[in-house]
Amino acid sequence: MTRTTYREAIRLALATALEADSRVLLMGEDVGRYGGAYAVSKGLLERFGPERIRDTPLSESGFLGAGIGAALGGLRPIVEIMTVNFSLLALDQVVNNAATLRHMSGGQIGVPLVVRMATGGGRQLAAQHSHSLEGWYAHVPGIKVLAPATVQDAHDMLLAALADADPVFIFEHQLLYPTEGELDPARGPATIGQALVRREGCDVSLVTYGGSLGKALAAGDELAQAGISAEVLELRTLRPLDVEAIEATVTKTHRLVIIDEGWKTGSFSAEIAALVAERVFYELDAPIARVCSAEVPIPYAKHLEDAALPQVPAIVVAAKELLGRG
Amino acid sequence: MIATRPRALALLEQMLLIRRFEEKCAEVYSAGKIRGFLHLYIGEEAVAVGAMAALDAADNVVATYREHGHALARGLTPTAVMAEMYGKATGCSRGRGGSMHLFSTPHRFFGGHAIVGGGLPVAVGLALADSMLGREGVTVCFFGDGAVDEGEFHESLNLAALWRLPVLFVCENNLYAMGTALERHESVTDLCVKPRAYGIPAENVDGMDLFAVEAATAHAVSEVRRHRSPFFLEAKTYRFRAHSMYDAEAYRSREEVAEWAQKHDPIDLAVAELTRRGLIDGAEPAAVDLRVRAAVERACEEADAAPLEPVGDLLRDVLAPEAG
Numbered sequence: 287m288t289r290t291t292y293r294e295a296i297r298l299a300l301a302t303a304l305e306a307d308s309r310v311l312l313m314g315e316d317v318g319r320y321g322g323a324y325a326v327s328k329g330l331l332e333r334f335g336p337e338r339i340r341d342t343p344l345s346e347s348g349f350l351g352a353g354i355g356a357a358l359g360g361l362r363p364i365v366e367i368m369t370v371n372f373s374l375l376a377l378d379q380v381v382n383n384a385a386t387l388r389h390m391s392g393g394q395i396g397v398p399l400v401v402r403m404a405t406g407g408g409r410q411l412a413a414q415h416s417h418s419l420e421g422w423y424a425h426v427p428g429i430k431v432l433a434p435a436t437v438q439d440a441h442d443m444l445l446a447a448l449a450d451a452d453p454v455f456i457f458e459h460q461l462l463y464p465t466e467g468e469l470d471p472a473r474g475p476a477t478i479g480q481a482l483v484r485r486e487g488c489d490v491s492l493v494t495y496g497g498s499l500g501k502a503l504a505a506g507d508e509l510a511q512a513g514i515s516a517e518v519l520e521l522r523t524l525r526p527l528d529v530e531a532i533e534a535t536v537t538k539t540h541r542l543v544i545i546d547e548g549w550k551t552g553s554f555s556a557e558i559a560a561l562v563a564e565r566v567f568y569e570l571d572a573p574i575a576r577v578c579s580a581e582v583p584i585p586y587a588k589h590l591e592d593a594a595l596p597q598v599p600a601i602v603v604a605a606k607e608l609l610g611r612g
Numbered sequence: 613m614i615a616t617r618p619r620a621l622a623l624l625e626q627m628l629l630i631r632r633f634e635e636k637c638a639e640v641y642s643a644g645k646i647r648g649f650l651h652l653y654i655g656e657e658a659v660a661v662g663a664m665a666a667l668d669a670a671d672n673v674v675a676t677y678r679e680h681g682h683a684l685a686r687g688l689t690p691t692a693v694m695a696e697m698y699g700k701a702t703g704c705s706r707g708r709g710g711s712m713h714l715f716s717t718p719h720r721f722f723g724g725h726a727i728v729g730g731g732l733p734v735a736v737g738l739a740l741a742d743s744m745l746g747r748e749g750v751t752v753c754f755f756g757d758g759a760v761d762e763g764e765f766h767e768s769l770n771l772a773a774l775w776r777l778p779v780l781f782v783c784e785n786n787l788y789a790m791g792t793a794l795e796r797h798e799s800v801t802d803l804c805v806k807p808r809a810y811g812i813p814a815e816n817v818d819g820m821d822l823f824a825v826e827a828a829t830a831h832a833v834s835e836v837r838r839h840r841s842p843f844f845l846e847a848k849t850y851r852f853r854a855h856s857m858y859d860a861e862a863y864r865s866r867e868e869v870a871e872w873a874q875k876h877d878p879i880d881l882a883v884a885e886l887t888r889r890g891l892i893d894g895a896e897p898a899a900v901d902l903r904v905r906a907a908v909e910r911a912c913e914e915a916d917a918a919p920l921e922p923v924g925d926l927l928r929d930v931l932a933p934e935a936g
Binding site for chain 2: 352357363383389
């Protein structure tokens, strides 16, 4: 085990993959000479050269589509998109090609493509660099959607994505890059589609993913001080979703708070709430609560941004209300 | 050059096969055997046949939603294509794609793309793979004049030129982006200007002339192979039929269509030229026609008799089968 950052864990996984398989390449805007907008790929150009650490023009649709074609042609491309808002320029290639080619071809071709991008708010980057749109991606059959929240998962999920025969999208919350944690680099690829209980508890379940995991854990600590035992379930994968783990925690605690940095309307939190209502409705002792982003483009001013995003006090209040302690 | 008799007959046969195949498609569409969108290539056959003649088995092909002709010219069987349009399990995409999404990996035929311009980045990526893996293949990407309007066209040309990738871009300029005439959708109607702006050599060719297309493509492909860098070929052509089966053709006159069909039918022109060169004799086109008509009939019969996929397999091929 070593202590390292989320950013360095991804870089280590990239280097390991590039070392192990000559078909792997990283391509995206400023991944080479600049070292990556979030410095994830810093130093890789010097080690692996400009063919495999490939700076692209500002053509999200063009280079993501080229990643699809390269995957069809036998390479194992990793496409980095600077931020989720920019990925909207490539959405045609994602939804119309990456997600469909296997099915439309009757199973003849697959697209073993990995796409990584930064997501989420909290850095005062305003309404074109701060959104959480991974829930939209999770709507689409034919792709997989991962949201690593820990240093270990940042590393292991990239390896899992590269080992997968289908297109895998990895959403890296931008506040996580400098966070530190323990990394065992030898643990191997993560299991895609497996949620994990990050904190055991019996009174209420806090179900979350990505950048909100830290907030849910902090809320769990605060609730403990008030004598409330919160369980924190981290989804880790939004598609395929670990429905059994959600059912299990609700069946255990009978109360559910979903924390999702996406907007509430039509959000991934709505999907979880609907699944619970469909499958374990009679396990619930209280209505389902959701803590999501306010229905507003994320504003620049810090006090407004803070107010727009899910925060620990709101999670604590929501959990207490479910227990009649609001 | 189409210098030999067997080759001349083979290419004529391909053009006639596409023509009769698509006439049959229109007929069985009316009978309800084919549904969804059906975009006929009739009038443009010389482009696909002339272009495919220049390719090797290791080359990649990316096509559009008007791709029956390309699939047949690339060697997919009429039965595999017809069965696909009938939605049958024996279709070349197992009934999942239909008319607009024909695929065949043995032919390195990578679709069948129905988002205008969406196939171009994929073609660039296929060429990137060939380039990085040290393979000799060329990727040929077909698209229409409408695709030139799209951002993905410009992104793809820039990428292919910047990274020096072996892509042959073939623009089938049939003068209409669905129902919008070229001069109504492009500010500069000389399409070769655009690739040249990216440093890509570009030529245009009479797309109704099989020999011209074949020669121009052979030259273009040899340039791509020699320099391992992109080339752009504009084939000026014309669609004799409606855009799809739902198109009332309010945007062009009957006289315009009739004039093209009478004066520029690529099959008539090819027969005349092959006869003039002494490569075929008078009776041969009719014999070839009989042969392809029989092949098309057989394809329909086999497609009709083929099984449907069980509904229980609905969710198959969304993702790769689980390992182990």
